[in-house]
Amino acid sequence: MRKLILVTLLSGAAWFGLPTVTYAQGNVGCVATTNHSAVMYRNGYGSLVSHTDQGSVKDRATLGLPSIPDAQVTISSDTTVCRIASAAYDSAVRFPAPNEAPLVLKIGTTQYVVIKGIESHGGSFNVVFNQAFTVAQKTIWF
Amino acid sequence: MKLGPTLRLIGLCNALLVILACSDHELPIAPNPKPEPSRPASTMAALGTFTYNLAAEGGSFDTLPSYSAYPEGVKVTVTVSTRINVWSDSRADYFQKTVDAGPGGVWIDGGYQQCDNGVSINYGNTHFGPPPCLMATNPPGLLPYDTSGVWTFTAVVYGNGSATRTPNIPKYAPPSVCDTITCHRYTGSQSIIVAPLAGDLDLQAFYALEGRSARKALFIHPFTNTDTYAHQTVTFTDSTTPRGLPVKALSNTWTMMDPTAPNGYWNHTQVPAPCLGSSPPLACAVDVRETGIWDAHARVNGVEHEDAITLYCSESEPLLNNDLVRQQMMAVLDSSDARNSNLLARKEREFFIVQDTVTPGAKPYVMVLPANPDADECNIGSTPVMPTPSAVPPNTKILAWGHDHPFEASDTVTAGARLGMCRDESGRFNPLQAPTMLEGASKGDRDATDNWNNPAINQAANAAGWLPMPSFIIDYHQVYVLRPGQNLRDEKLAGNKISWDRLYPNQDDTITLPRRCGWPKRTVQ
Numbered sequence: 124m125r126k127l128i129l130v131t132l133l134s135g136a137a138w139f140g141l142p143t144v145t146y147a148q149g150n151v152g153c154v155a156t157t158n159h160s161a162v163m164y165r166n167g168y169g170s171l172v173s174h175t176d177q178g179s180v181k182d183r184a185t186l187g188l189p190s191i192p193d194a195q196v197t198i199s200s201d202t203t204v205c206r207i208a209s210a211a212y213d214s215a216v217r218f219p220a221p222n223e224a225p226l227v228l229k230i231g232t233t234q235y236v237v238i239k240g241i242e243s244h245g246g247s248f249n250v251v252f253n254q255a256f257t258v259a260q261k262t263i264w265f
Numbered sequence: 266m267k268l269g270p271t272l273r274l275i276g277l278c279n280a281l282l283v284i285l286a287c288s289d290h291e292l293p294i295a296p297n298p299k300p301e302p303s304r305p306a307s308t309m310a311a312l313g314t315f316t317y318n319l320a321a322e323g324g325s326f327d328t329l330p331s332y333s334a335y336p337e338g339v340k341v342t343v344t345v346s347t348r349i350n351v352w353s354d355s356r357a358d359y360f361q362k363t364v365d366a367g368p369g370g371v372w373i374d375g376g377y378q379q380c381d382n383g384v385s386i387n388y389g390n391t392h393f394g395p396p397p398c399l400m401a402t403n404p405p406g407l408l409p410y411d412t413s414g415v416w417t418f419t420a421v422v423y424g425n426g427s428a429t430r431t432p433n434i435p436k437y438a439p440p441s442v443c444d445t446i447t448c449h450r451y452t453g454s455q456s457i458i459v460a461p462l463a464g465d466l467d468l469q470a471f472y473a474l475e476g477r478s479a480r481k482a483l484f485i486h487p488f489t490n491t492d493t494y495a496h497q498t499v500t501f502t503d504s505t506t507p508r509g510l511p512v513k514a515l516s517n518t519w520t521m522m523d524p525t526a527p528n529g530y531w532n533h534t535q536v537p538a539p540c541l542g543s544s545p546p547l548a549c550a551v552d553v554r555e556t557g558i559w560d561a562h563a564r565v566n567g568v569e570h571e572d573a574i575t576l577y578c579s580e581s582e583p584l585l586n587n588d589l590v591r592q593q594m595m596a597v598l599d600s601s602d603a604r605n606s607n608l609l610a611r612k613e614r615e616f617f618i619v620q621d622t623v624t625p626g627a628k629p630y631v632m633v634l635p636a637n638p639d640a641d642e643c644n645i646g647s648t649p650v651m652p653t654p655s656a657v658p659p660n661t662k663i664l665a666w667g668h669d670h671p672f673e674a675s676d677t678v679t680a681g682a683r684l685g686m687c688r689d690e691s692g693r694f695n696p697l698q699a700p701t702m703l704e705g706a707s708k709g710d711r712d713a714t715d716n717w718n719n720p721a722i723n724q725a726a727n728a729a730g731w732l733p734m735p736s737f738i739i740d741y742h743q744v745y746v747l748r749p750g751q752n753l754r755d756e757k758l759a760g761n762k763i764s765w766d767r768l769y770p771n772q773d774d775t776i777t778l779p780r781r782c783g784w785p786k787r788t789v790q
Contacts, residue, residue: 163708167753178757178771182703216698218689240690245613245644246707248689248700264643264687264700265707 146210146219153205154226156198160241161226164249167265168228168236169193186251186261191231199227199235211256212237216248234260309506311463312339312567321349321451323382323433329426329459332388332567337511338421339567340462343393345384345416349453351434357448358437360409368455369398369411373434383411383431384455389424395431419462421511428457464510466503466570468561473498480574482588487578488531488554488781495531495554495778501574502548503563513564514545521557523767526780555781578782580763582746584629584665584735590618591784593631594667594739595765600633603671603741608686609694611671612640615649618665618737619657629664632657641694642672643687643702644709651717652734653725663726666717667737668710672702705745705757706738714747742769 154161171182173193183190199205208227213219220239228236233254240247251261317327332339348365355361359373370383383395398411433451436443443449470483474497486494503514519536526533531554540549551559553576560573579586594616598604601614615634621627637646645668650656652666672685684699706714714736720727726734733749738756744763745756755761764770767783 160708160712163711163753167708167711170752170754174754174757176758178704178762179754185701186703216689217695218691218693220690241708243644243690243709244647244649244713245709246687247709248687248698262698262700263703264685265703 146213146221148206148210148213149222150202151206151209151222151224152202153200154198154224154241156200158226158241161198164226164236164238164241164265165196165198165228168230169196172196172230186263187234188251189231189233195231197229199229201227204235207256208235208237208252209239211252211259212239212250215250215252215259215262236263308570309463309465310568310570312461314458314460317428317457317459318454319345319384319428319430319457321351321382321430321453321455323430323451325430327428327457329386329388329428329457331425332422333424335511335513335564335567336423337513337564338423340419340421340464340510342417342419342458342460342462343386344456344458344460345386345394345428346414346456346458347453348414349382349451349455351382351410352450352452353434354446354448356442356446357434358441358443360434360449362409364410366398367396367411367413368394368416369396369400369413370431371411371434372399372407372409374409377435379431380411381431381434382451384416384428384457385431386426386428386457388420388422388426391420391422393418393420426459461566462507462510464566464568464570465506466512466561466563466565466572467506468559468572468574469502469504470559470574470576471500471502473500482575482577484577484579484586485553488778489776490531490778496535496552497554498550499553499559499576500548500550501559501561503561505565510566512547512566514547515562515564515569516543517541517545517549517562518560519551519557520560520785521555522783522785523555523780526555526767531778556783556785558785558787573787575785575787577784578777581760582735582744582763584618584737585744585763587629589628589630591765592787593633594669594737594744595784595786597631597633597667597669597739598671598741601636601669601671603669608642608672611642611686612636613642613645613668613671614640615645615666615668617652617657617663618667619661619663621660622662623660639688639692641688642685643700649713651723651726652731653723654729654731655725662729663731663734665735665737667739670702670704670738670740673741704740704743705762706747706753708753710736710738711747711753711756714749718749739765742766 172188172191205225205227209225212225223239226238226241235252236249238247238249246264249263249265250259252259315330319325319327345368348367351366351371352363353361360371368384370380373379373381380395380398383398385394396416400408400412402408434449469478469480471478472485485497503512505512517540534554535552556576558573558575562571597614597616601612602610605611614636617632618629619632620629634650637648640646652663657663685702686694689695717723718733726732736747738745744765746761747756759771762771765784767780
């Protein structure tokens with residue numbers, strides 16, 4: 124599965140119809156699953172996908188996120204996934220931070236949300252990817 | 266990362282190069298401050314004061330200022346001062362003294378038993394004075410003239426005015442020695458000052474349901490689809506400061522918060538027609554069916570004044586049930602240039618909700634902090650100010666802090682998501698990566714609320730007993746309350762998410778009548 128993801132990534136769909144920019148990645152690893160900010164983000168997305176109030180329903184529709192139980196949002200600790208996610212994120216936001224570990228949230232079985240700069244003051248660019256990290260579906264300020 | 270203005274401008278131009286040509290002119294990187302809304306000023310004012318000199322000779326006459334243009338009358342203080350000199354020959358018939366007489370004049374005994382050469386003031390058919398002239402002394406006895414220097418009175422007067430002096434001292438019926446000699450000479454004059462009192466319009470609202478009155482702002486029960494709360498009676502009364510001044514209502518207006526709110530069964534506020542006419546009554550009982558502003562123009566003691574009362578629905582968050590807090594929170598959006606179509610011009614602004622701790626009855630208000638140099642549409646900047654005692658004037662307590670989100674949240678735009686212009690980790694604006702702005706708090710917003718409520722981090726506020734304190738976010742349509750101990754996105758739950766313009770109320774609120782409880786925003790007159 125991981126190989127499939129990597130192959131798919133390297134085959135390089137042109138995101139947003141713009142030339143794909145790839146950035147070399149260090150061995151960045153993943154943000155620790157116990158990291159306070161990571162847990163906050165996980166909880167935030169957990170609420171977003173699981174709450175039934177109309178605001179959350181609209182947010183999910185806007186962001187293209189599924190309606191699933193809170194527990195199906197998990198923090199990835201798979202370093203291979205995180206390395207792929209890091210490269211995909213850098214390409215998506217067009218800013219290389221190859222040595223910064225990304226926070227990779229697995230959203231159910233279909234999507235990932237990748238975030239860098241999780242300690243930023245106001246917010247950060249969150250990028251929603253498909254399962255293969257080949258399509259950056261949405262960039263969110265959250 | 267924080268960039269200097271020049272570098273930021275270069276980066277900004279680079280970022281925009283793809284989609285537009287960067288001009289030689291500096292891009293607006295600072296907001297254009299706008300004046301904050303204010304209520305009509307409460308100003309004491311008075312008609313002009315006039316001074317006259319009434320000659321000592323009996324029968325003297327002066328025309329005083331006319332107030333016939335004010336049928337309701339004008340309350341004035343009339344002051345008559347200084348003394349006139351009455352010289353008398355020792356052979357004179359009734360009065361043989363030479364005296365300096367006050368406004369009451371001199372006492373004529375014998376068959377007259379009256380004061381002469383005293384001053385009287387006349388307005389319309391009302392006469393004032395002359396004051397007594399027969400003055401008591403100690404030990405008991407009588408001085409036959411007014412020894413006082415000043416006579417003053419205050420009264421509501423109408424129409425044309427005049428000052429007259431009663432006749433000179435009489436003489437005997439012929440033959441009288443005064444037919445052949447000069448018995449009396451009258452010299453000098455008395456000063457007459459006519460001073461209308463200063464006053465102000467003091468508009469009051471009486472809320473019948475709860476039997477209470479308010480000025481400037483009235484918070485009432487939210488409008489709900491029930492007989493009790495769908496329409497509520499508020500009586501607006503033109504009163505005066507100080508009390509008891511003549512007042513004439515000139516006009517009233519009711520500006521509803523949202524004229525496009527659905528009529529429904531309950532319709533809009535019903536103002537009795539005479540209350541909106543050119544000569545309205547002083548008190549108007551209004552069947553109020555939405556929030557708005559009642560604005561009254563009235564003449565108080567001859568001077569036109571304006572006063573207004575803003576009607577709000579009360580909200581579940583007590584701190585928001587303050588007039589200044591609401592008006593100034595909405596003004597924060599203006600100070601952020603929140604409606605500027607150039608997204609790069611917008612800057613989040615931080616504010617504190619503070620209260621004077623020593624002045625009795627002091628109300629909370631909003632203290633807006635300067636925009637950080639690197640603030641933008643998405644961030645308050647790299648140097649937010651923690652709410653500590655050192656951040657506010659002495660004897661001031663911070664009750665809460667907050668900031669605004671000068672953007673349209675994604676779920677309030679019918680056309681779809683609204684994209685923001687945010688800096689990436691390098692500090693660049695990247696128009697190719699304009700993110701979708703989520704309404705409510707970002708993770709960083711929640712972090713700040715948690716950290717600044719942490720006694721280990723915000724030790725000074727903790728020592729002052731200020732913790733815990735909530736924080737607020739205001740955006741185009743909503744106010745979010747971030748409460749201590751809650752989680753990211755909890756600010757979107759009922760009780761934490763308040764639609765201040767009621768265009769996008771909490772979808773779970775099926776009780777409140779749609780768009781009837783928006784916050785009316787006052788504008789600079």
